[in-house]
Amino acid sequence: MHVKILGSAAGGGFPQWNCACPNCRLLREGTFPGKARAQLQVAISSDRQSWILLNASPDLRSQINQDSDLHPRAAKRGTPITSVFLTSAELDQVLGLLSLREFQSFRVYATRSVQKILREDNSVFRTLNRVGSQVSWVDIEPNQKLTVTNPSAEREPFQLEFIALSSHFPTYVSPERSSQLCARESLLGIVVASASGARLAYFPSVPAIDAALLKHLTSADVILMDGTFWADDELIQVRGEGPTARQIGHVPISGDDGTLKRLKALRATRKIFVHINNTNPVLNESTQQFRQICEAGWELAEDGWELTL
């Protein structure tokens, strides 16, 4: 299995357009000991010929432009991207669909609730279905297993399993609308198993670490894990106000109940934090927080990384 990390930041990216926190300011000044990052985008492939996107970042247009594996190979139009799997309806994970709007045929897999939000409550997504041969929407069920066979890789299917994470719908969804939807369809993690048995765990948003999640992470070879915030009160520390990490659905990295301590025993060959918020001190590679994750065996994803498992 080939895994591309085309972007590794949380919503807004790093730097964030209107933020002058120390991280963003030093990065703009060119003196930051760390790297800029586009919004999280992952692509996977069994054969490097056809690619599956995990979510669709608002930066997807430039992320595709920068990677020749994702360029069209047909004479007039085409794409090696066969499908997109959505784990939620969060803007930083769905807006990129609208950059894939030019009469292209591909499949979008999402829960019924996420599809309702996008297709019933947002007319802009009708642009993906202007002609009959355009986007096919496919229902996925929490805790379902699905075998995906790419056209160019018939003998090397992926098996994807969707893990429901207890969560809520994005803040742009009204409470009335949320009450009509199925809460367990609001947020998924994905475990991808290759034909040879290699397992990738993709969990960019983790509201809580429970026994079921631990079981999935324990069996994974490579983990892409929610690394949005270092501390639960990070936004309050940096901006002087705001919600806690847990209030907006992210277990922080640090703390007694944080990711580092809770996920100490995993056997994965690579444990990688993704979806890093611009305020997170681990972005600065001279901090003790960055050293701390490295010493604990974790890596901080960088845009452009490619893994094979």
Next chain:
Amino acid sequence: MHVKILGSAAGGGFPQWNCACPNCRLLREGTFPGKARAQLQVAISSDRQSWILLNASPDLRSQINQDSDLHPRAAKRGTPITSVFLTSAELDQVLGLLSLREFQSFRVYATRSVQKILREDNSVFRTLNRVGSQVSWVDIEPNQKLTVTNPSAEREPFQLEFIALSSHFPTYVSPERSSQLCARESLLGIVVASASGARLAYFPSVPAIDAALLKHLTSADVILMDGTFWADDELIQVRGEGPTARQIGHVPISGDDGTLKRLKALRATRKIFVHINNTNPVLNESTQQFRQICEAGWELAEDGWELTL
């Protein structure tokens, strides 16, 4: 008046993600005699301290990142962008609003019909109004004149005039919904007059050239004009199918009734084509079409240009 051209391409940009037309293919191969372009984005300012955006491109996050004049100057959060004027509800002109979603206060000016499409038919735009101090929506009327005073430039206001262009709503708006809206609010051009009387005409989508439009263009010092397509049948020529330029609301550059012939007599010091589609032969600077626009006194906008008038 300072005018930044942060992007100059039509929707999809150049290259376009799934297009392998000769322009896109040669550009990707590194042998194209011309430049890549992000989606059209213009910013104007009287003092270079505060900036007004004309429309909001899907590429806005990187367009802001690349221009230090648009970076925050406040200690924690802020932006020199005070307002955004929308000329239509087309995706390549509105999606960038969603990149400005981080609790920032600014004003969005749009016709009532465009606001209805965005705010009533698309829940994603609720993200701009999560807190009370965030985005203020302001109605604009076709053929209205409006004086805009930026906080840092009280003595140098702009006067903006909105010119209704006979058009239709974007294809993602259903015929039923369109029938409830006001067609003359579907597409505007903008004429910006500075305190010293300099005039910028911003017409990125022009469905037809009539006497009223000619009058506005005649009085302008700098014209940013719809240069989407060279030929009326360009999409059909390049892709083998598709609508004509005029069918989708763009007067082509060439032809007896095209822009070059119809706008021969203008007195503007600079006449610049913007919103260039990836299929347009003028993008290739070795073509006779590119020579032809240059010889007629027109320029092809490039990302990063800055004009003062």
